[in-house]
Amino acid sequence: MKRSKWIWLVWAVVLLSYLVPYTLLSGVAFWYGSFLFWMLAGLAIIALNVFITKDFEEHSND
């Protein structure tokens, strides 16, 4: 799979960030509820971007 296609995984994380806290986690009033979920979503976004932009390093500047 082409590296840039992984951006779709980012959009999937976004979708889950809307759905999960408002459904599955809406009754979990602890730190391991929506707080942890969104925190992990943030970390996943960083990791995905590191991976997706790896090719930028190979681009010629001139």
Added chain:
Amino acid sequence: MTESLIWWSIAIYLLIAIGIAIMSRQGPSESMSGYFLGNRQMNGFVSALSYSATTYSAFMMVGLAGLTYAGGVGALGFEIIYFAGVSLVAVFGPKFWAVGKKFGYVTPSEMLGHRYNSKHVAMAVSIASCIFLIPYSAVQLAGVGYLLQGITDGAITFTTGVVLATVIAIFFSYIAGIRSVMWTDSLQAIMMIVASTLVAFLVIQGLGGFGALFDTLATEHPQSLTVPGPGLFSFVTFLGLTIPWFFFSISNPQVSQRLFMPSSLRSMRHMLIGFLVFGFIYTMVSVLWGFSALAAFPSLASADLATPTLLASEFVPPVLGVIVMIGIMAAAVSTIDSIMLTLASMVSRDVYANVKPNVSEKRQLLVGKFVVPVIALMALAFAELQLDLIAVLSVAASSGLVAMVPALIGAFYWKRGTGVGALVSVVGTSAFVLLMYATGNSLLGLPAGVWGIVVASVLFVSVSLMTKPHQASSDAFFTAIAEELGKKRRTTTEQATKEAAA
């Protein structure tokens, strides 16, 4: 925290920042791209810090902490969706950069005008950006005003804080254009991330540790740990807040203009990743501030007081409190000076130079420099109106700027998009959003933040299909991207050839 400690700290901060701003100069820049884009030679590290400082305004430390205080964990979700939206830089960044280099664009609006072969598109985008971003700057200024007033118990008045921030912002932009802005931004970003993390750490320790903080929240404010929670974040409100912010990195010209500036795609990558790491820490810290304030001071009169109260509390040593307070003021300044420069470049490049053709670069630059303080004074006037909830007003700006998003996406992905389509989409959506806010911000139960992107897309696509695209300019645009992004580092290609031969 005494008044004299605050004034001395502001003086010391200014001395260091002015020193850095002066050192950032690189001879007189007489071109538009020199002054407004740092000659497209900015490195990744400074770009990352400055991008962070520009994006994370006073809104973060005052507004997001306040939003967490009032609405609970939904504030974190809101910020994480914005944060995920910055991934759009990974998709659009290289394309912006490639055409910027090829055609010498200074502003994103100039790019759209050229792509759609329509001066009117460039002018409309510039004017709409001013309409929405000047109030947004005003919100930042008001943030400084509230903060200084709150933390000194009114010894430093709202107006003093607002005027001070305006003067500093004008000054930083004047010293060396974007270069001085980016270097002072970097100072602010480093200072802020260290100091604010330290504050979060100390406050949480003071409240008995992370576990105790969340236990208190779970027993005394259980709703703050879920959405919809205490009621602020109903799903519709959440959508209305997050959709515009998701597109922030391409819809807001003060950050999308940054995509023209890195010296290479490598630098752009460093800018993006650096920003994400910084932004993640900053987000978590702001939210934890809000939660800590809720646990320690549950009955504040206004949510915007969460941060000032926390900084003035016994948990934070006065010197650290002052450093963070200065940092928040600097955060507002670093957002405003970038917005002022971007808007000034748009007004001179896309409005003035289009109305009055054949003006020299030098003349454009002069006009741009004249516009900087005019914009600042307008923002000052808005701030003096003292509008209430900081976060809501700044989101109004984002809802409006969503008007540019379909035209921008179409520029890179839809050859059939036309200048008339882009123009109608930008003007129509801006007017629509303004009308929505003027009439209570609800249509069929949905806010402007949700409607904006729908209206803009429908207008862009339908009007484009009814009109004729300008083939030559879209071909030139797409060819330039393919050519520029097709270049690989020579050594890599050579190596690959050798390996293949072996």
